[in-house]
Amino acid sequence: MIATNSSFSQGKQSRNDLNEIFQESFALTWRLFIQLIRRPSTLFAGILQPLIWLLLFAALFSKAPVDFLPGSSSYGEFLGAGLIVFTAFSGALNAGLPVMFDREFGFLNRLLVAPLSSRSSIVISSVIYITTISLLQSFAIMATSAFLGYGWPSLGGFFLITITLLLLVFAITGLSLGLAFVLPGHIELIAIIFIANLPVLFASTALAPISFMPEWLGLIASINPLTFAIEPIRMAYHNSVDLKLVLINAPYGEVNGYSCLAILFILTVGLFFLIRPLLNRKLA
Amino acid sequence: MFFIQLKNLYKSYGSIKALNGLNLKVPKGALYGLLGPNGAGKSTALRIICTLLDPDSGDVEVAGHNALIEEKETRRRLGYVAQEVAIDKILTGRELLLLQGDLYHLNKNYKKARIEELIERLEMNEWIDRRCGSFSGGMKRRLDLASGLLHEPELLILDEPTVGLDIESRAVIWGLLKELKNNETTILLSSHYLEEVDELSDEIAIIDKGKVIASGKPDDLKKKLGGDRVTLRVREFSDELEAESVRKLIKNINGVSNVVVNKKQGYSLNFLVQSNDVISNLSECLAKENFDVFALSHSRPSLDDVYLQATGKTLMDAELELAGKRDLKLENKKSMR
Structure with missing residues (x-):
C-alpha cells in the first residue's frame, strides 16, 4: 500500500543544511556525469577541435621565423598554451547549455518545486561539472602537445596552469550561466557561443604575440581575459615559475604574472557578483 | 479545515x-x-x-x-x-x-x-x-x-x-x-x-x-440544476430567431426551467425538466405552434450540464473557442524560469 505523510520524517536525513546541500549538489552533479558518460560526443568534440587546431595551425606556421616568438622554439610550442586556454574557455562557455535545456524542457521546474536546501546547488553542480570537463579537455591537449614534442611543465608549472585554468573556467562558467537565465532559448545561447568563440581567440595572444598585432588589436588582446590566462601558462611551459616576471607588454604598461592571476580572480568574483541577483531572481 | x-x-x-x-x-x-x-x-x-x-x-x-x-x-x-x-x-x-x-x-x-x-x-x-x-x-x-x-x-x-x-x-x-x-x-x-x-x-x-x-x-452541483437535462432541436440547423421563439414558448411550460440557447450547436435548446410528464406537454405545445421536433434527448444531468448552465456553452465548445485565442508560445515564455 502507498504510505502517506506519516512516515516522511522517518525517511528524512537528520536536518543539517550542509548535509542537505551536499546531498542535492552531489545528486545533480551525478546526473550531469551520467549524461556525459552516456552521451560522450560533446567531451570528445571539445578535445578533438583544439587538437585539430594544434596539428593544422602548428603545421601551417611551422616555417615561421621562431625568433619573433618570445621564448618558444617552435610555433607549435607557442600555440600550445593558447589552445589549452581556448579549450577551457570553449568548454566553460558551454556551461549554460544544460541549464538552458532544463529551462526549456521543464526539468528545472522539477528542481524548483523540490525543497532544495539551497538553490545554489543547481549552480554548484553545473560549475563542478563544467570545471571537471574543461580541465579534462585541457589536460588532454597538454598530453597531446607533450606527445608532439612541445614540452611538459614542471610540477610548479602544472600547479600554476591548473590555478589559471580554474580561474578562467569559473569566470566564463558564471558568464555562461548568467546568459542561460537571461536569454529566451538555446538557439540564442548557441548563437552567442558561436559569435564569441573565435573572435575572442583571435583577439588574444593564443595565436600570435602582441608584437605581431596592429596597435588596435594589440590593445584588445591586452585586455582580453584569455591573454591573462595564456601568458602565465606559456611561462609555465618556458621558464621556471616566477610570477614577478613581466608577461604582457601591453600598450597601457607591463603586466606581470601576479597581475594576470589577480585580474582573472577579480573577473571571476565580479562576474559571480554580477549574475548573483539574476540567479536569485530566477531561482527564487 | x-x-x-x-x-x-x-x-x-x-x-x-x-x-x-x-x-x-x-x-x-x-x-x-x-x-x-x-x-x-x-x-x-x-x-x-x-x-x-x-x-x-x-x-x-x-x-x-x-x-x-x-x-x-x-x-x-x-x-x-x-x-x-x-x-x-x-x-x-x-x-x-x-x-x-x-x-x-x-x-x-x-x-x-x-x-x-x-x-x-x-x-x-x-x-x-x-x-x-x-x-x-x-x-x-x-x-x-x-x-x-x-x-x-x-x-x-x-x-x-x-x-x-x-x-x-x-x-x-x-x-x-x-x-x-x-x-x-x-x-x-x-x-x-x-x-x-x-x-x-x-x-x-x-x-x-x-x-x-x-x-x-x-452530486450536489448536479442536483442543484433541479431536474433532468433535455436537449431539443426543432430543425437540424436552426437560426437565432427560431431558437428564441421556441425558448419563449417552452420557458412558460410548467416544470421547465433554465432554458439556454446553445449557439455553438446549431441553436439547440438546453433546459431542465422536473418529470417525464413535462416532455409530453412540451411536444404538444410545440406541435400546436407548428414547430417540428428534429431531435430530442433526455438525460440525467452531468457536470457538463453544470458548466453549460453557468456559461451557456458546453465544455467542448469552450475549449474550441479558447484554443484559437491562446498564445501558447507567449504563455510558455512567460512561465519559463
Whole structure:
C-alpha cells in the first residue's frame, strides 16, 4: 500500500543544511556525469577541435621565423598554451547549455518545486561539472602537445596552469550561466557561443604575440581575459615559475604574472557578483 | 479545515488574463477537482500553489503557510505532477527516482525501499531500468507520479494527469488516486475530462476565464440544476430567431426551467425538466405552434450540464473557442524560469 505523510520524517536525513546541500549538489552533479558518460560526443568534440587546431595551425606556421616568438622554439610550442586556454574557455562557455535545456524542457521546474536546501546547488553542480570537463579537455591537449614534442611543465608549472585554468573556467562558467537565465532559448545561447568563440581567440595572444598585432588589436588582446590566462601558462611551459616576471607588454604598461592571476580572480568574483541577483531572481 | 486557500488571485500573460480573481478552498484530505477547458487558468493556479509562479496579486495559503513567502515550507509538503512531463531522457526511470529522493533529502535506505514500493504499486517493474527516452506517455506519467509521491507529500497536485494516456496507465493512476483518497493525502487535480473529475473528486470547482463559477460536491452541483437535462432541436440547423421563439414558448411550460440557447450547436435548446410528464406537454405545445421536433434527448444531468448552465456553452465548445485565442508560445515564455 502507498504510505502517506506519516512516515516522511522517518525517511528524512537528520536536518543539517550542509548535509542537505551536499546531498542535492552531489545528486545533480551525478546526473550531469551520467549524461556525459552516456552521451560522450560533446567531451570528445571539445578535445578533438583544439587538437585539430594544434596539428593544422602548428603545421601551417611551422616555417615561421621562431625568433619573433618570445621564448618558444617552435610555433607549435607557442600555440600550445593558447589552445589549452581556448579549450577551457570553449568548454566553460558551454556551461549554460544544460541549464538552458532544463529551462526549456521543464526539468528545472522539477528542481524548483523540490525543497532544495539551497538553490545554489543547481549552480554548484553545473560549475563542478563544467570545471571537471574543461580541465579534462585541457589536460588532454597538454598530453597531446607533450606527445608532439612541445614540452611538459614542471610540477610548479602544472600547479600554476591548473590555478589559471580554474580561474578562467569559473569566470566564463558564471558568464555562461548568467546568459542561460537571461536569454529566451538555446538557439540564442548557441548563437552567442558561436559569435564569441573565435573572435575572442583571435583577439588574444593564443595565436600570435602582441608584437605581431596592429596597435588596435594589440590593445584588445591586452585586455582580453584569455591573454591573462595564456601568458602565465606559456611561462609555465618556458621558464621556471616566477610570477614577478613581466608577461604582457601591453600598450597601457607591463603586466606581470601576479597581475594576470589577480585580474582573472577579480573577473571571476565580479562576474559571480554580477549574475548573483539574476540567479536569485530566477531561482527564487 | 482547509489545506489550500486561494484568495483573489490575479495573473496575466501580456494582455491575456489567466486568473481573474480566483478564490478556492480545498479541505484537508479531500480529492478536489478543478474542471474547466484548456486555457481556463487551471494550470496557472496549480503552478502558483507549487511556488513555480508568482501571482500578480492575491494570497496563497498551503497548510497554514503563506506559500508566497514560506516557499520552502510549502515545497516540503507537496508533490507536483506537471501537465508536461519533464524527465531526463538519458537517465533510467530508477535513476530519476533516486535523484528525486536526493532532492527531497531522503536517507539512503528509506529512499530505496520507497522506490521499490512505488515501482511495485505503479506496475513499473518491467521497464523502470530502461532509459526514460524510450518511455511511452503512460509510462512517463506513471514515473512522474511516482516521483511526486516519493517523499509522501501531504498534498499531491496533478495537472491533467491522464490526458492522452492509454487505458492501462489511466486505470493504474485512477486506482492509485482512489487509494490515496482513503488516506490523509490532500489531492488537487485539474482536468478537462468530465468523467475523471466526476469519478474521482470529493469536491470540485469549475473554472472559467480565470475564476471559479461553481463549486461543491459533484452530486450536489448536479442536483442543484433541479431536474433532468433535455436537449431539443426543432430543425437540424436552426437560426437565432427560431431558437428564441421556441425558448419563449417552452420557458412558460410548467416544470421547465433554465432554458439556454446553445449557439455553438446549431441553436439547440438546453433546459431542465422536473418529470417525464413535462416532455409530453412540451411536444404538444410545440406541435400546436407548428414547430417540428428534429431531435430530442433526455438525460440525467452531468457536470457538463453544470458548466453549460453557468456559461451557456458546453465544455467542448469552450475549449474550441479558447484554443484559437491562446498564445501558447507567449504563455510558455512567460512561465519559463
